Amino acid sequence: MINVSIRTDLYYVGNIYDLDKLIRILRETYGRRLQGYKYYGGKVTWGEINGISDLPLSVEDYVEPGLYRLREGYRFRHSSVSPKLFLLPSKQIYIVESNDFSQAKVLDYNVSIQYVLFGIKPCDLNAINVLDRMIGEKNPVYAHRRRSISAIIVEECLEPNNNCFCGVMNSGPFVEKDFDIAYARLDDKRVIFKYGSSFGRDVLSKLELRIAGEKEVYEYLEKTKLARERTSAVFKKSMKEIQESLMNKARDKELWLKISENCVGCGNCNFVCPTCFCLEFDYSINGEDQGVKIANWTGCLLYSYGQVAGGHFRPELYTRYRHFILHKFVFYPRQIERLGCVGCGRCITWCPMSIDLRECVNNAISG
Amino acid sequence: MIRVAFLKLTSCSGCLNQSLVALLSNEELLGKFEFAYFTELGLLTEDYFDILFVEGSVSNSKQEKELREFRKKSKTLVALGTCAVQGGIQSLRSGEDVEEVKKTVYPFPDKIDIYSDPKPISDVVKVDFAITGCPINGDAVVNFLRKYDVGGLPLILPESVCCECKRNGLTCVMVAQGTPCLGPVTVSGCGALCPSFQRGCYGCYGLRTWDLDKTRLEKFFDKLLKLGAPESMIQVIARGYGYRSYKYVRRG
Amino acid sequence: MQVVNLIEVLKSKKAIVVRTIDEAPGVKTFALKLSGEYDIKPGQFSMLYYWGIGEAPISLANLPLKTGSSTIIEHTVRSTGVVTNTIVENARIGSVLGVRGPYGKGWPLEKHENMNIVIVAGGIGLAPLRPVIKYIEKNREKYKDVYLLYGARTPADMLYKYEHESYSRMPGVKVLLSSDVRVEGWSHHVGFVTDLVKYVDVRTEETVAYVCGPEVMMRVAVKKLLDKGFRKDNIFLSLERRMRCGVGICGTCQFGHYFVCRDGPVFSYSEIEDYLWIEGV
Ligand SMILES: Cc1cc2nc3c(=O)[nH]c(=O)nc-3n(C[C@H](O)[C@H](O)[C@H](O)COP(=O)(O)OP(=O)(O)OC[C@H]3O[C@@H](n4cnc5c(N)ncnc54)[C@H](O)[C@@H]3O)c2cc1C
Numbered sequence: 001m002i003n004v005s006i007r008t009d010l011y012y013v014g015n016i017y018d019l020d021k022l023i024r025i026l027r028e029t030y031g032r033r034l035q036g037y038k039y040y041g042g043k044v045t046w047g048e049i050n051g052i053s054d055l056p057l058s059v060e061d062y063v064e065p066g067l068y069r070l071r072e073g074y075r076f077r078h079s080s081v082s083p084k085l086f087l088l089p090s091k092q093i094y095i096v097e098s099n100d101f102s103q104a105k106v107l108d109y110n111v112s113i114q115y116v117l118f119g120i121k122p123c124d125l126n127a128i129n130v131l132d133r134m135i136g137e138k139n140p141v142y143a144h145r146r147r148s149i150s151a152i153i154v155e156e157c158l159e160p161n162n163n164c165f166c167g168v169m170n171s172g173p174f175v176e177k178d179f180d181i182a183y184a185r186l187d188d189k190r191v192i193f194k195y196g197s198s199f200g201r202d203v204l205s206k207l208e209l210r211i212a213g214e215k216e217v218y219e220y221l222e223k224t225k226l227a228r229e230r231t232s233a234v235f236k237k238s239m240k241e242i243q244e245s246l247m248n249k250a251r252d253k254e255l256w257l258k259i260s261e262n263c264v265g266c267g268n269c270n271f272v273c274p275t276c277f278c279l280e281f282d283y284s285i286n287g288e289d290q291g292v293k294i295a296n297w298t299g300c301l302l303y304s305y306g307q308v309a310g311g312h313f314r315p316e317l318y319t320r321y322r323h324f325i326l327h328k329f330v331f332y333p334r335q336i337e338r339l340g341c342v343g344c345g346r347c348i349t350w351c352p353m354s355i356d357l358r359e360c361v362n363n364a365i366s367g
Numbered sequence: 368m369i370r371v372a373f374l375k376l377t378s379c380s381g382c383l384n385q386s387l388v389a390l391l392s393n394e395e396l397l398g399k400f401e402f403a404y405f406t407e408l409g410l411l412t413e414d415y416f417d418i419l420f421v422e423g424s425v426s427n428s429k430q431e432k433e434l435r436e437f438r439k440k441s442k443t444l445v446a447l448g449t450c451a452v453q454g455g456i457q458s459l460r461s462g463e464d465v466e467e468v469k470k471t472v473y474p475f476p477d478k479i480d481i482y483s484d485p486k487p488i489s490d491v492v493k494v495d496f497a498i499t500g501c502p503i504n505g506d507a508v509v510n511f512l513r514k515y516d517v518g519g520l521p522l523i524l525p526e527s528v529c530c531e532c533k534r535n536g537l538t539c540v541m542v543a544q545g546t547p548c549l550g551p552v553t554v555s556g557c558g559a560l561c562p563s564f565q566r567g568c569y570g571c572y573g574l575r576t577w578d579l580d581k582t583r584l585e586k587f588f589d590k591l592l593k594l595g596a597p598e599s600m601i602q603v604i605a606r607g608y609g610y611r612s613y614k615y616v617r618r619g
Numbered sequence: 620m621q622v623v624n625l626i627e628v629l630k631s632k633k634a635i636v637v638r639t640i641d642e643a644p645g646v647k648t649f650a651l652k653l654s655g656e657y658d659i660k661p662g663q664f665s666m667l668y669y670w671g672i673g674e675a676p677i678s679l680a681n682l683p684l685k686t687g688s689s690t691i692i693e694h695t696v697r698s699t700g701v702v703t704n705t706i707v708e709n710a711r712i713g714s715v716l717g718v719r720g721p722y723g724k725g726w727p728l729e730k731h732e733n734m735n736i737v738i739v740a741g742g743i744g745l746a747p748l749r750p751v752i753k754y755i756e757k758n759r760e761k762y763k764d765v766y767l768l769y770g771a772r773t774p775a776d777m778l779y780k781y782e783h784e785s786y787s788r789m790p791g792v793k794v795l796l797s798s799d800v801r802v803e804g805w806s807h808h809v810g811f812v813t814d815l816v817k818y819v820d821v822r823t824e825e826t827v828a829y830v831c832g833p834e835v836m837m838r839v840a841v842k843k844l845l846d847k848g849f850r851k852d853n854i855f856l857s858l859e860r861r862m863r864c865g866v867g868i869c870g871t872c873q874f875g876h877y878f879v880c881r882d883g884p885v886f887s888y889s890e891i892e893d894y895l896w897i898e899g900v
Pocket residue numbers: 307308309310522664673674675676677678679680694695696697698699700701702703704743746747858859860861862863884
């Protein structure tokens with residue numbers, strides 16, 4: 001990854017106040033609205049970014065399996081939300097129909113605003129790529145929201161957290177394509193920028209940053225390399241071997257019972273996963289006597305997933321846990337020709353039973 | 368007009384109140400449903416009902432008889448609230464010596480005629496539909512009535528509270544603050560009320576006993592104990608909101 | 620690329636019930652009239668919507684009939700849960716239901732011209748195969764020998780009893796029936812429908828089998844057909860999974876890596892060989 005001759009002209013250096021400038025330029029000069037990780041009330045959620053004070057610049061997430069603490073620092077990786085919250089909202093009102101089907105109305109998804117995703121993570125960018133392939137133009141809500149995104153600005157990670165394993169999933173912690181601007185924080189003040197599109201170059205030129213010095217670029221590349229290594233040493237076998245092994249062992253009930261023995265089927269892993277897309281439909285009648293079709297997030301770990309009248313296609317929890325892993329590692333590749341897991345580690349962090357996906361995969365392939 | 372009755376057994380009227388508030392704020396329903404029996408409102412017509420909502424659990428033989436009679440007069444019976452569905456708060460005495468319990472609570476214990484273990488109403492009569500919650504979410508009653516009006520029933524989806532918590536974009540109190548929370552093993556429906564106030568769920572919609580076996584529930588309770596949940600909390604939860612599962616899960 | 624129009628994807632068309640037939644306890648066939656074209660093929664399904672209650676995937680149960688500016692389709696519904704109960708109990712002539720579709724891949728009938736066809740159906744599984752029979756009836760010269768093996772729990776549970784006679788009157792069509800339990804006056808086979816596979820007398824290399832029924836039955840059928848020498852890619856199954864959207868966005872119908880709504884519901888055995896034998900995959 002580190003080239004022999006470092007091209008410093010691709011990188012620019014500024015400080016965190018340049019992020020403020022960047023936000024203002026995008027909002028004022030380009031008339032865009034920004035969506036991203038938002039620091040609010042001591043938490044990092046998702047929302048509209050209006051200025052530097054909305055960014056989680058002075059916090060850092062400390063994580064372990066089943067544990068998340070936000071503390072002082074400057075290395076925010078992520079929280080339980082992801083761009084999925086914006087692209088594939090947890091509740092999607094599709095359609096409102098009269099009882100003779102003569103009238104039908106679609107609710108407010110004709111987004112004409114141009115959004116910019118600001119400060120999303122490399123794993124997030126890859127997760128969007130997964131959703132694009134999986135859902136893409138098929139889900140109208142997703143399609144409209146996706147199209148309303150006119151630019152993507154990524155914050156790269158120079159220090160992954162304990163649960164991050166994007167490296168081995170080839171989804172981070174840096175980006176090489178499909179972004180407009182990417183930046184990384186060299187320390188609590190200095191920020192290094194690069195562009196990935198002509199739009200990104202135009203915007204960056206307005207920031208009047210200085211071109212990075214050789215030492216800074218070297219520092220950046222060195223840290224990136226370390227971060228990649230740290231997030232890559234995870235599995236005992238190669239991805240190809242993992243996939244073969246998982247499929248070969250799919251029928252081993254005892255093995256999967258063992259692997260899923262601590263799981264209570266709460267579904268948190270599915271909900272926080274930036275690439276899980278499953279939806280439950282809900283039908284109701286509103287106060288104006290109109291039938292409403294709504295879709296809500298669901299997930300394969302829930303009992304209701306696969307439950308049908310007078311039966312169940314996946315009654316046992318182990319089959320649903322197995323599907324979670326098989327889907328991410330084996331079925332996504334068969335469906336969309338890329339892995340469904342981007343290694344963000346959210347499912348590990350936010351599992352109340354501290355179940356570690358990495359460990360489960362390792363146990364499955366060696367057990 | 369569809370005739371509706373609300374019968375109260377051993378309970379706190381919380382579910383009745385929730386239902387009432389919800390009905391009054393959806394006026395269009397009042398044109399379609401006739402409320403025939405509702406003691407709190409002084410409505411006492413007892414002939415027959417299309418829908419009978421029952422709040423509370425069965426504590427003695429008198430209630431048992433009354434419930435059976437009302438069942439006979441009704442087409443559809445809906446269990447309203449965790450007491451009716453699973454036993455509820457009064458099930459805390461389950462497994463204790465009922466005479467002892469009476470003595471601690473009442474000045475004249477021998478005047479109190481109660482079973483040692485309160486019964487969920489399904490132990491006594493056929494239940495067509497169950498709305499859980501302590502108290503229930505009034506919207507569930509409205510939803511039920513609207514669907515009943517067009518000829519069907521709501522679909523029950525056995526989900527955890529975590530689903531609503533995450534859909535509402537809340538930060539998990541268990542993972543982010545170390546607060547014990549029963550959301551993962553509790554039936555959804557409340558909209559993750561407690562976590563939205565930074566508190567742990569205490570399981571009032573009932574334990575998800577149908578898809579969790581003993582070992583998993585025990586593992587989960589162990590996790591709560593590890594987070595510092597008092598043992599009494601587990602007792603309260605398992606007995607009050609998981610009446611049936613309490614018989615086999617013992618922790619704390 | 621054109622963004623899909625929300626209305627087009629999930630809006631239901633108005634369908635008026637023009638005829639109902641009681642098939643078996645809790646099972647009814649509904650003839651539905653839709654205005655305009657509704658180009659649905661054997662093996663495909665519609666999402667039937669009982670307004671305000673919910674939708675359920677239901678297979679086409681007869682060839683669509685185009686009359687002037689409208690199309691009449693038939694769906695056979697067995698009441699099992701919230702939506703199907705409501706439809707079976709409440710829908711009568713004149714009732715309005717919502718229909719969206721057609722969805723899924725049907726039986727590859729056109730590809731199988733000049734072949735023998737063995738139909739194996741269990742219980743409600745005859746519904747998606749009935750349009751196959753009707754299609755063959757209309758295009759009899761295009762197919763060679765046809766077998767219909769049909770079984771149900773009891774004779775009373777059988778669908779389309781009033782037409783079985785007419786099926787067997789078709790030239791070159793053999794109808795073999797089976798009841799799981801012995802019933803007074805039943806002169807056909809007693810046992811599982813899959814027992815009937817042994818009576819099929821065809822050259823397997825020029826024969827395809829179309830199977831639909833409960834999954835256990837389909838697994839047994841596959842085993843017996845393979846034993847008989849059927850090629851894996853000549854056995855076709857119509858699978859059932861839980862379905863919400865019908866159009867490949869909700870993910871709940873996954874079977875291995877397939878979305879049953881979009882990649883199926885009809886699959887050749889060779890496509891799903893990896894998965895069919897794994898419990899709950
Ligand atoms: C491709 C396909 C074709 C089918 N064709 C027929 C048919 O011709 N006739 C017939 O009677 N039945 C058919 N079924 C089964 C039928 O769809 C279910 O019995 C029905 O959905 C039950 O819905 P419910 O609302 O009554 O049950 P509930 O379980 O109360 O419904 C909940 C929801 O779950 C989903 N669901 C429930 N059961 C199933 C199921 N078995 N398969 C898929 N989704 C389900 C539906 O979206 C339903 O709205 C078919 C299923 C599939 C997948």
